[in-house]
Amino acid sequence: MSHSHHRSLLTKREREIFQLLVKDFSTKEIATQLHISEKTVRNHISNTIQKLGVSGRAQAMIELLRLGELSLG
Template sequence: MEELNNRSVLTGREREIFTLLIADHTTKEIAAKLGISEKTVRNHISNTIQKLGVSGRAQAMIELLRLGELSLD
């Protein structure tokens, strides 16, 4: 996990989506705000969950906060 410090786990789009999730936006709201489909939002979330090896959105958000990938600002 050391190498995660030098390189982001998230793509730019994944970061946008999880930043909005942390701010309590729904999948529908995120899709509208970013001009993409709800399915695409869900795909990005699923890809991130898989990358992190966690079992859901909440665990992904906790792990991303723990890794310093996201903040609660």
């Protein structure tokens, strides 16, 4: 099975949020940075957690890094 890079698991917004989470931004900081509400940030995070079938944001980050969806750059 080949890894297709154009078909991402995450939406653009979900990726933006997790890129900031990986850099240790808080929900509040992410909301400010992306000009959205904290509630929206949390919704995106929980959607991603459900999509991945993991039990929390830390595990989601690990999984996304493993899948190559996120980078620590």
